[in-house]
Amino acid sequence: MGERTIWEAVGRWRFLLSSWPWRAVAYVLSTPLAAAASLAVLPFALVGGPLAARPVVAVERRRLRLVRAASAGGPVSWWDVAHLLVVVLLAVPSLVLGLALVLVLALIAGPLFVTPDRVLALGFGEVRTVQEAVPFALTGLALLPLLLYVFALVAGVHSTVARALLHPSGTRLRTELVQVAQSRERLVTAFDAERRRIERDLHDGAQQRVVSLVMQLGIAKLELPPDSPAAESVAGAHAQAKQLLVELREFVHGIHPQALSDLGLPAALQELADRSPIPVTVRCHVPARPSGTVESAAYFVVTEALSNAAKHSGATRIEVAASLRHNVLTVEVTDDGRGGADTGHGSGLTGLADRCAALGGTLSLSSPENGPTTVRAEFPC
Known part of the structure; x- marks a missing residue:
């Protein structure tokens, strides 16, 4: 089953190989534009009510799909207006992260653009040759994964706030539904474990005793004279024991093959x-x-x-x-x-x-x- 939130994705070893880091980057880098739109519509929302913010709220809900924080739809409320305020507050760290990403990418791409007659400024110094640019490129490669995790952290914090603000009345209900689903799954798992235990006990216990009984009755049947009064009874018991063994094996197989x-x-x-x-x-x-x-x-x-x-x-x-x-x-x-x-x-x-x-x-x-x-x-x- 795939990750449902960015927090789940960050905890997986394959996070950097998935689309999640770039989802986080796209979300964080688009936040300043969303903040500008939110800032423009907030005065109208505060004066005319939350419905005035409907267009921006609709776009913001769809943007949140990048980090799977909220669904598109639902009535606009004052909680949506509060979320727009959060978007405005996150504009500054988003801009800082955007500049950091540009710098890291510039460090990595430095060896591709440096020439002998051109001095290339890479933020921490100037380089004139490819050899001088390589250490900066290696530094950029080392910083890129760390920076992607920082993007994911900022996007994750925003997604948590968005989930709380955009669905405040449904959060407890969804949590209870998740707990019920997990409880049902635990019951099924426990039921399967119990089936295996019963199958193992029957196979190793009752079935083996019936096998022993069949063998003993078979030996007794061979040892009795064919015309003795007990021979017919022992033969009947032997046949019934063999039939019981067949039925028991079918029953055990039906419990868990x-x-x-x-x-x-x-x-x-x-x-x-x-x-x-x-x-x-x-x-x-x-x-x-x-x-x-x-x-x-x-x-x-x-x-x-x-x-x-x-x-x-x-x-x-x-x-x-x-x-x-x-x-x-x-x-x-x-x-x-x-x-x-x-x-x-x-x-x-x-x-x-x-x-x-x-x-x-x-x-x-x-x-x-x-x-x-x-x-x-x-x-x-």
């Missing part, structure tokens, strides 16, 4: 296809493994879709596609059945839709009469 944990989503989906009573074609392009929670949710979406197709659709062919592009994992299951599926009538997809939503994803169903039926889930990674 081992292939998903060990080999990842492509292998787990192929295993599902091999076990399906309907021919299934799997196409996977998942170059990197997403988080275990997302991987598990995607797997169970496909599991439920295949189960529904086998029980209700009358399909003869199913296609499963999974791809990971632009930090979004997409899984899609399409069958050629009769269609008419509905998430509100016991299809089992309603709970999966809630689980997708808890992870910030979406689940959609397309099932016209006479088919085809397509179940599609998308998860941000």
